[in-house]
Every structure is written in C-alpha cells, then in structure tokens.
Amino acid sequence: SGVTVDVKKGNCSYKGYRFNFVDLPGTYSISAFSPEERLVRRHIVDEKPDIVLNVIDSGNLERNMYLTTQLIDMNLRSVIALNFYDEFEHRGDKLDIDALGKLIGIPIVPTVAARRQGIDELLDTMIKIYESSDIIDPDGRLIDSVKDDELIERYHHLIELEHRHGKKHSASDIEGNRPLHSIVRHIHINYGSTIEKAIGNIKKILSANEGAYDSFTPRYIAIALLQHDKDIEGLVACFANYDDVVKCRDEEEKKIEAELRSPAVNAIMDAKYGFIAGALKETFEPVEVDPNVFTPTTRIDKIVTNKYLAYPIFALIIYLMFQATFSLGQYPMDWIDSGVEVLSGWLRSAMPDGMLKDLLIDGIISGVGAVIVFLPNILILYFCMTILDASGYMARAAFIMDRLMHKIGLHGKSFIPLMMGFGCSVPAMMATRTIEN
Structure with a gap:
C-alpha cells in the first residue's frame, strides 16, 4: 500500500464507450483496519x-x-x-x-x-x-x-x-x-460447514431488517460481524434487532472456536487463504528453484537482512543519504541564497522607497527565498528515498526496523514517515495516516 489515502481520477474513450476510472489507494485488503482500507471500501459502497x-x-x-x-x-x-x-x-x-x-x-x-x-x-x-x-x-x-x-x-x-x-x-x-x-x-467461498452454518444463522436474524442490504450483501455483513469489523458493527447498531444480531454473532463465534479450536476471525482468514491456495494448486506451476543457486537478489537479501549486518548497513545507508542531502544540497542552497540577495539588492537600488518596495523585497522575495532555499535538500532526500523504494530496500528496511519500532508501539513501516520528516514535515504528517494505530 502507498503513503497516500487520496484517490486519482482519469478517463478514456474506447470503441464508443467512455471509461471513468477512479484509482484508489493500493491495499491488500478492505478489512477497514487502516485509513486506505476504509476509504477503498467506503468508495465502493457509496459510488x-x-x-x-x-x-x-x-x-x-x-x-x-x-x-x-x-x-x-x-x-x-x-x-x-x-x-x-x-x-x-x-x-x-x-x-x-x-x-x-x-x-x-x-x-x-x-x-x-x-x-x-x-x-x-x-x-x-x-x-x-x-x-x-x-x-x-x-x-x-x-x-x-x-x-x-x-x-x-x-x-x-x-x-x-x-x-x-x-x-x-x-x-x-x-x-x-x-x-x-x-x-x-455469485460464487461463494466455502468456509466449511461450521462457519457456513454460523453465517446462515446470522443472516436469518439480519433478514428481519428492511433495507439492511442497501450497502452490503447479507452474507458479507454476517462474515464481517464474525470478524468484528467496526464499521459493519456500526451499521448493524442502527438495526431494530441489534441486540439479537450481536447475541447470535457471539453464540456462533463461541461454537466456531469450540469446534475449530481457533477464533472466528482466524478461522475465516485461514479459509480464505485455503481457497486461494487450492485454486493456485490446480492452476499455478512455479518454476523450480535450486536452493543451492543464488540470484543477485537473494545474495543481497542475505546480506542486508543478516542478523548481525542488517542494522550497521541500515545505519550506513541512512548516514550516506543524509550526508548527500546536506553536503550536496549546500551548493544549490548557497546559489539560491546568493540569487535572492542579488535580486533584493537590485530591486532595492532600482525602486523608489515606498510600500510596494517593502512588500516586494522584505515580504515576497525574502519570504519565498527563505522557503525555496531548503528545496535542494528536500529534493535530494526524496530522490534518495525513491531510489531505496524502487530497489526494494525500503520494504526490507521496514522489516529490519519492525522489532525496534514495536518497542514504542509502532509498525516497522512507521519509520518511513519518520524519515520523510527530516525532509519536510507536511508530507511526513500526511504519511502517518497510513499507520493503523
């Protein structure tokens, strides 16, 4: 998933048809555990x-x-x-x-x-x-x-x-x-007799509510309730027989846990992956990889994720990135600063005294100059981060940092907005919206 929870729109014409595309944030699920997941599901339901x-x-x-x-x-x-x-x-x-x-x-x-x-x-x-x-x-x-x-x-x-x-x-x-x-x-994923029976019983209770399925199908609501989906629970809270629905859900959840020896949410997830694995087993034939043959990617992975080398390599990469940002960035910063001073000096000598002169020199030029002087640093930092992301190291860095970040209650990928904050605080704060908690 990306670092934005915004949507992008585009359109095209093809064979007399007008296609209006809405590009939603990349996500691996729509379980509503993160902002992008909630946005994707809400857009599908509303639009x-x-x-x-x-x-x-x-x-x-x-x-x-x-x-x-x-x-x-x-x-x-x-x-x-x-x-x-x-x-x-x-x-x-x-x-x-x-x-x-x-x-x-x-x-x-x-x-x-x-x-x-x-x-x-x-x-x-x-x-x-x-x-x-x-x-x-x-x-x-x-x-x-x-x-x-x-x-x-x-x-x-x-x-x-x-x-x-x-x-x-x-x-x-x-x-x-x-x-x-x-x-x-309409192909249903078969979750097994125990879960299917629970879904059926919850659907019976839900059927007493008119208009209950304007947004979601009854089967989806029943499955989401068993997974304790907060948004769906909020939807069901408006039903007249809300207490009966929750009571039925809780009873069926206990039956699932007793029979399958697993919480309902885990049992449903396992069934989904079982469905995927079964479908791929019949249709997908991965190339056989000799475990003794290492590709350049696997060789690099073994080094950058090594138990002892991972953190020193990570620290070295971060050091080089910041060194490049502030060392290389110093030259264009000086050029921009000198350019602003030259422009201000020329206007100061060329313009008569007055409010317009003060506005241009002390207001607009000084104000804009104070901001754009940091532009080279930001561009270099984001260029380095783009290279790390494109090379795949960013995902590995998130894996490396996961244990450390968990000590302060955050996921490993939270270090990305933390890194962005050294370049510019605004996109860093926007990126924090992808953090689940």
Missing part, C-alpha cells in the same frame, strides 16, 4: 461502480489475491488485471489463466501496463461485463446470455439474480433469451 478493476501484481499471487476473496464476499462485478505478466513469464512460472478464472468466478486478463500490453483485451472484457454478464462458463470464458432453463440448470450453484444497483430478482424475472444486465456472478 457503486459498474465494475471493480482489481489490479494484481503477478509477483505474489497468494498474498495479492486475499483482496479478491473479499470482493467475492461483497458480490461485486469485477475483472482482474494480472499485471507485470512479462516478469512472471520471464521467471518461468506457468499459470492456467482460464482455469483460475473459472475457479474464482472472475475473468482474468494478463497485462503489462507500462507497455500497454493487454490493455485492449482488458477494456473489451470490461465492456462485455458491463453490457452482458460476468458469468463464467465451464471453460473459464465469459458468456453473453443464457436462457432461463439453462441458467437454472447449469449455473444455479454459481450465480444469484441481482440488479447491479441492488434490486432483487427471482428466476422467473428472466424471460426468454436476453443479455444478463441484471445477473451478477
């Missing part, structure tokens, strides 16, 4: 996008697909862009994309965004989902339309009839052969 484009880094499928399981629980129309696919193939890994799409019920398009590879196919897939359906056929491909009988017979275990804006339909609402504008792919 009700026609399609959720889930961009996944192909470098670590198991970790990056956890968010996909949550989107499945929310029953959203979505498509997966499997990015950095060129690096994936370069490593020698193999993936049956159609089979994986069939197993998770979401179309997957391999992309290399930096070179626009796969973008047209991705847009075509999004158009097909928007105009027709996101039901996956037995071969893992999107289908345009099905007849009612065929729908009930072949896809009853995969789909639920639902209007894209929340209006419910029964099977009898689908007449003849029509594009599936109101049919949404």
